[in-house]
Structures are given as C-alpha cells and as structure tokens.
Amino acid sequence: MFKVFFAEWRKLRRPTLFxxxxxxxxxxxxxxxxxxxxxxxxxxxxxxxxxxxxREVLNLASGSVHxxxxxxxxxxxxxxxxxxxxxxxxxxxxxLRNLLVRQPRRxxxxxxxxxxxxxxxxxxxxxxxGVSIAISIxxxxxxxxxxxxxxxxxxxSAIAHTLxxxxxxxxxxxxxxxxLGILLKSPISAISIALVWILILENLIGAVKPVTLKWxxxxxxxxxxxxxxxxxxxxxxxxxxxxxxxxxxxxALLLSSFIFAKRDVxx
Amino acid sequence: MSTLAIEVTGLTKRYDNLTAVxxxxxxxxxxxxxxFVGPNGAGKTTTIRMLLGLIAPTSGxxxxxxxxxxxxxxxxxxxxxxxxxxxFYPALTGAENLRVLxxxxxxxxxxxxxxxxxxxxxGRGNDKYKTYSLGMKQRLGxxxxxxxxxxxLILDEPTNGLDPEGIQExxxxxxxLASEGTTVFVSSHLLSEIEIISEHIVMLRKxxxxxAGPIEELLMNQKPTIIVRTENPNDLEKIATIATAxxxxxxxxGGEAHIEGPHDWAAILNKKAFxxxxxxxxxxxxxxxxxxxxxxxxxxx
Numbered sequence: 001m002f003k004v005f006f007a008e009w010r011k012l013r014r015p016t017l018f019x020x021x022x023x024x025x026x027x028x029x030x031x032x033x034x035x036x037x038x039x040x041x042x043x044x045x046x047x048x049x050x051x052x053x054x055r056e057v058l059n060l061a062s063g064s065v066h067x068x069x070x071x072x073x074x075x076x077x078x079x080x081x082x083x084x085x086x087x088x089x090x091x092x093x094x095x096l097r098n099l100l101v102r103q104p105r106r107x108x109x110x111x112x113x114x115x116x117x118x119x120x121x122x123x124x125x126x127x128x129x130g131v132s133i134a135i136s137i138x139x140x141x142x143x144x145x146x147x148x149x150x151x152x153x154x155x156x157s158a159i160a161h162t163l164x165x166x167x168x169x170x171x172x173x174x175x176x177x178x179x180l181g182i183l184l185k186s187p188i189s190a191i192s193i194a195l196v197w198i199l200i201l202e203n204l205i206g207a208v209k210p211v212t213l214k215w216x217x218x219x220x221x222x223x224x225x226x227x228x229x230x231x232x233x234x235x236x237x238x239x240x241x242x243x244x245x246x247x248x249x250x251x252a253l254l255l256s257s258f259i260f261a262k263r264d265v266x267x
Numbered sequence: 268m269s270t271l272a273i274e275v276t277g278l279t280k281r282y283d284n285l286t287a288v289x290x291x292x293x294x295x296x297x298x299x300x301x302x303f304v305g306p307n308g309a310g311k312t313t314t315i316r317m318l319l320g321l322i323a324p325t326s327g328x329x330x331x332x333x334x335x336x337x338x339x340x341x342x343x344x345x346x347x348x349x350x351x352x353x354x355f356y357p358a359l360t361g362a363e364n365l366r367v368l369x370x371x372x373x374x375x376x377x378x379x380x381x382x383x384x385x386x387x388x389x390g391r392g393n394d395k396y397k398t399y400s401l402g403m404k405q406r407l408g409x410x411x412x413x414x415x416x417x418x419x420l421i422l423d424e425p426t427n428g429l430d431p432e433g434i435q436e437x438x439x440x441x442x443x444l445a446s447e448g449t450t451v452f453v454s455s456h457l458l459s460e461i462e463i464i465s466e467h468i469v470m471l472r473k474x475x476x477x478x479a480g481p482i483e484e485l486l487m488n489q490k491p492t493i494i495v496r497t498e499n500p501n502d503l504e505k506i507a508t509i510a511t512a513x514x515x516x517x518x519x520x521g522g523e524a525h526i527e528g529p530h531d532w533a534a535i536l537n538k539k540a541f542x543x544x545x546x547x548x549x550x551x552x553x554x555x556x557x558x559x560x561x562x563x564x565x566x567x568x
Contacts, residue, residue: 007371014358094354097321098411101348102372104320104339264322266313 004103004112005119011086012120021082025124026131028074033067033132037139055145058136062158064150068132072166072225073218075128076173077198083117083174084190087181097265106261117178121170129163161227168242169225175249176217179256185267220245269333272297272419272450273318278327280313286474287313290327293469293479295452297418300445302461302482303454304561305471311454312351314471315423319348332419344372347417349425353408357397361388361407364396365414374414382410387436401428409437420444422453426460438464462557470564477564482557489555489563493533495524496549497540509539523549 012018036053039045047053047070058066090096103109140147149155180190198218206213213219214236223229223241273295280288288310295301305311316322318331320339334341355364365379383392386406391399399407405428412420420441426434441451441464455461461468468485470478478485495506506524507517513535516527526536530552540547555563 003371003373007367010363010367010370011356011359014356014363016358089356093356094351095356097316097319097350098354098368099371100321101319101343101346101350102368102414104343264316266316266322 001108001112001115004109005115007099008113008116009119012116017082017086021078022124022127025075025078025128028078029068029071029128029132030135032071032074033135034139036067036070037136037143037145040143040145055143058140058143058145059149060158061149061152061154062162063145064133064136064147064155065129065159065162067136068129068166069162069226071128071132072169073173073222075124075166076170076221076225077195079117079121079124079170080173080177080194080198081191082120082177084177084181084194085187087113087178088185088187088190090181091185091267092187094267097267100265107257110257110260113178114175117174118171121174122167125163125167125170129159129166133159165227165238166225169221169245172221172224172245172249176252179252182256182260214240215244217245217248220248269330270297271295271330271333272299273301273329273331273452275314275318275329276327278314278317278329279325280310280317280322280474281325288317288324288471289474291471291474291476293476295450295467295469297450298445298448299467300441300451300453300465301467301469302465303452303469303471304456304458304461307456308473309471310474311471312423313474315348315350315421315452315454318421319343319346319350321350342419344415345418346421347412347415347419348421348423349408349412350421350423352424352427353404353411355396355404355407355411358395360393360395361399361403361410362392364407365411368411369414372415374416378414378416379410382413383407385413385440386410387433402430402433405429406433409440417449419450419452422451424455425453426455426457434460458558458561459556468557470561472564485560486554486557489560490527491530492553492555493526493528493530493536494549494551494553495526495536495540495547496522497524498546498548502545505543505545506536506540509543510536 036047040055045052053066057063090099099109100106137147177190177194180194181187184190184193202213202216202218206216206219219236220241223236224238224245228238228241229236271294275291275293278288278291279286291314303311313322317324318329318336320336320343329336332342332345359367362379362383365382366376369376369379380392383389386409388403388406388410391403396404396407405425409425412422426437429437441453445451462482465482467480468478468482469476497503497506500522503519503524507519510517510526518525533550533552537547537550
C-alpha cells in the first residue's frame with residue numbers, strides 16, 4: 001500500500017493541483033475568517049446563513065478557531081471536488097488500466113488512494129487552521145475581541161477538537177467524492193451531482209421542510225466540522241451528525257470498493 | 268517452468284447479447300514474438316484485457332507465465348503492457364508519468380531516464396505529456412511497458428502514430444528484446460509488420476481463433492502459386508492452356524499468369540513452355556503473403 005500511497009502523491013503534488021487547491025482553500029479561509037471579525041457589528045450578521053457571532057462568543061477559549069470551524073464544510077466541498085475529479089479521471093484518461101497492471105490488487109490500490117487523500121486532507125486542515133488562527137489574532141484587536149483565553153489549556157483543547165472535527169468532515173466529504181468518481185467515471189458528472197446536491201438541493205429541501213436537514217449528508221458533515229449545530233431553527237447534536245455521517249461514509253466506502261474491485265476496466 | 272508464456276483455453280467473454288471472445292484457445296511459446304491479428308472488433312483488446320486481469324472472463328481459463336489469470340498479482344510484476352494506445356496524465360511530464368508507474372510497481376525510478384532515452388524521447392522527458400505528438404505518446408507507452416524489464420511484453424498496436432523511422436525502431440527493439448529472451452505478444456493491424464517481426468501468429472475473427480501457430484506453417488498450408496510472365500504477352504494464353512491441361516487453376520491478371528500448383532511443378536512448366544516455343548520472362552514460385560492469407564481466412568476483401 002505504501003507504493004500506491006507514494007505513487008498517488010506524485011500526482012497530488014503537481015503544482016497546478018496542489019497549489020490551486022491550497023490557494024482556493026486559503027482564499028476562502030481568509031475571506032470567511034476576516035468576515036467574522038470585520039463584520040462583527042453588522043446587523044445583517046457576520047457568519048453563514050446570516051448568523052451573528054458576537055464578541056461574547058469570540059472572547060471564549062474556542063474563539064481562535066471559530067472562523068476555522070465555520071469554513072470546515074467549504075474546505076470539505078473543495079476536497080470532494082478534487083478527489084472526485086482525480087478518481088473519475090483515471091477512467092476518462094484510461095490511466096486506471098496502467099495502475100491496475102502495476103498493482104493488480106484493486107482494494108490495495110483503493111486503500112492507497114484513500115491513504116494519500118487522508119494526508120492531503122490533513123495538510124489542508126493544518127495549513128488552513130494556521131491561516132485562520134493567524135488572521136483571527138491579527139483582526140482581534142481591531143474587532144475589540146479579547147484573546148486572553150485563546151491559548152490557555154482550554155483554548156488549546158478547543159483548537160485540537162476543532163482541528164479533529166474539521167479533519168473528519170473533510171475526509172468524509174473526500175470519501176464521498178472518491179465514491180462518486182468511481183460510480184460515475186466522469187469528473188464533470190461526479191462534481192456537478194455532488195455540488196448540486198450539497199449546495200442546492202439540501203438547502204432547498206431544508207428550506208421547505210427543515211426537519212430533513214437532520215438527515216442530509218452534507219449537513220451532517222458541516223455539523224461535524226462545527227462540533228455540533230451552531231444554532232438556528234434546527235438543533236443537530238454532534239453525536240447524531242457523527243453517527244449518521246459515518247453511516248453515509250461507510251455505505252459509500254462499501255459500495256465504491258465493491259464496484260472498484262469487481263467492475264471490468266474496459267476503457 | 269512452463270515452456271509457454273501464454274496458454275489460453277476456451278476463453279470467452281460475453282456482454283449481454285454480444286460475444287466479444289468465443290472460446291479462444293491458443294498458446295504462445297516463451298521467447299517468441301507472436302503477432303495477434305484480426306479485424307476491428309474481433310476481440311483482440313478484450314482478450315488482452317482478460318490476460319492482464321482488467322476484465323473477468325465469462326468462462327474458460329488462461330495462464331500467463333505459468334500463473335492463472337485469476338491471480339494477476341502473481342505474474343503482472345513480470346509483464347509490461349501497452350493496451351489500446353497510451354494513457355497518461357496530461358498535466359504530468361512524460362518522466363513523471365513513468366515515475367508514477369515505477370513507484371507503484373516498485374521499480375527503480377532511475378530506470379525512467381534510461382527508458383526515455385531508449386524510446387527516443389531524450390530531451391522531451393520533462394515536457395508535459397499533453398504537449399506530446401501521437402508518436403511521442405506511443406513511445407512513452409512503450410517505455411512504460413518496458414519499466415518492469417518484462418519477461419512478457421504485451422503490446423496493443425504499438426506502431427500506431429509512429430513515422431517509418433519510429434516503426435523501424437520499434438521493430439528493432441522488439442527483435443532485440445526477443446533475442447534476450449523476452450516474449451513479445453503484439454497486436455497490430457499492419458499485417459506486413461507482423462509478418463516481418465513475428466514467428467508465431469494468433470488470428471481472430473469475430474471472437475474466434477481461426478489460426479494459432481507458426482506463421483510458416485500458416486503460409487505453407489496455403490495454396491502455392493507460380494507466377495509466369497512471357498516474353499510475348501500473347502503466349503500467356505498458351506501457358507494457361509498447358510497448365511489447365513495438367514489440372515492447375517490459372518488466372519491471368521496484370522500481364523501475368525497465376526498458376527496454383529506446387530513449386531516443383533515450375534520446372535515441368537518451364538520444360539513444357541520451351542517445348543512449345545514459348546520464352547519465359549519470369550517464373551516465380553510464391554506463397555500467399557500474410558495479408559492475402561488473412562483476408563482469405565477472415566473473410567475480408
């Protein structure tokens with residue numbers, strides 16, 4: 001599996017993909033984190049879906065990673081797109097047949113791909129967290145937010161928990177991306193179906209019938225990143241999101257692994 | 268160790284109502300260059316994919332380097348393959364594409380530079396694959412197939428897109444590899460190419476093997492022909508009369524008489540022509556070439 005892992009990284013580290021993905025992730029990290037501080041007194045809210053995050057929240061020990069937690073879902077969607085494309089392209093380019101000739105144990109190949117994805121996601125999580133925390137510190141004075149509790153033991157614990165939650169969320173999104181890439185064998189189909197579902201359909205259905213959000217995969221993954229529902233009309237607990245989200249991911253893993261192992265490679 | 272590099276028995280692949288390969292049975296001896304020919308859609312690529320473990324056969328069995336195709340991990344480390352044209356990552360350089368495969372297969376990445384030079388891509392290895400011409404892509408595909416220093420090389424249309432010089436290079440490379448003990452199983456639609464480089468041939472038609480064995484044996488089984496030209500073209504009719512009287516089939520075309528008959532009858536014909544006062548300008552015993560044989564056997568033009 002190590003050979004697959006290192007071979008995958010040769011593809012992942014190509015500058016356009018690596019720096020392109022990280023640039024997009026860091027752009028949104030910076031934008032959303034800055035918004036929270038720069039728009040702190042805005043009556044129209046400073047967080048997603050018009051929510052207000054006030055000084056009383058940012059002054060807490062968890063304040064340093066509040067911005068980072070809010071962008072976890074978005075980072076997950078970026079990684080989903082990257083890995084859906086990477087996986088589906090193996091079919092469209094026909095490169096999967098080369099890989100399978102060199103590594104005929106299909107599940108080993110797939111596990112190696114997952115391992116590479118997890119390290120990519122970890123790197124993205126750590127760098128985005130660093131940038132988000134740095135921006136939070138930089139803008140805290142201007143927004144009159146106290147950082148006194150941010151680096152206490154409670155603060156470090158909050159950072160660790162948020163890092164873990166965002167990482168889990170990103171990996172969950174990526175697993176769905178890989179599964180869609182395998183199932184659909186087309187980058188455009190895999191990415192567009194994922195984006196339409198997560199960004200449009202879940203929100204539309206949720207707006208009409210809010211209780212459905214409790215069961216939507218994208219909503220579970222974002223809730224995990226934020227350590228539980230951050231408020232709003234529907235309260236989703238962290239454990240509910242983690243359990244249900246894990247269920248979706250395990251189902252996607254099993255289905256995609258079965259298809260990847262059994263399907264003829266005829267293109 | 269089996270003396271056969273490939274041994275296929277009753278291999279069949281069905282897709283719903285379509286039978287792509289129907290009970291194919293053939294073998295390829297170790298160290299041989301074996302041509303794999305057939306019209307488009309005959310099932311060549313499907314057979315190759317089954318040999319490489321990429322698609323599962325509906326029925327039948329096959330061994331590659333003595334191992335069953337049910338366990339491709341047991342033999343693929345010793346097999347190099349170029350399947351249905353080259354396929355690489357467009358945004359990676361040629362060399363990096365090879366390094367991906369070398370890393371995956373556990374082969375030394377130092378071999379990449381050596382192979383890039385060997386296939387004539389020196390100086391272009393660090394260019395992105397998407398900038399390559401068709402011929403360069405084909406060369407990179409051959410380099411990828413050579414990565415494992417293979418005991419068996421399976422190449423699907425390796426000369427596609429190559430210029431005459433490139434074709435000659437591939438031909439020389441395959442002969443060199445075979446002389447070093449590598450078995451080469453090569454599919455091509457260029458029958459003249461196969462005839463030049465191969466000793467063995469497997470011929471497919473509509474998924475069925477119509478011949479498998481040494482090319483010499485295939486051609487020897489075809490009807491030999493004697494081609495005759497006369498100094499006076501009007502004498503061709505007299506030659507036809509002589510041959511027909513002896514029970515041979517004759518056709519006159521392009522100023523030549525083509526007489527079906529054993530090669531040793533040429534001497535008899537020469538004598539009879541002399542006795543009839545006919546001066547022969549040409550008397551050539553020939554065997555049908557592979558292309559003619561192929562069309563006859565596969566029902567082509």
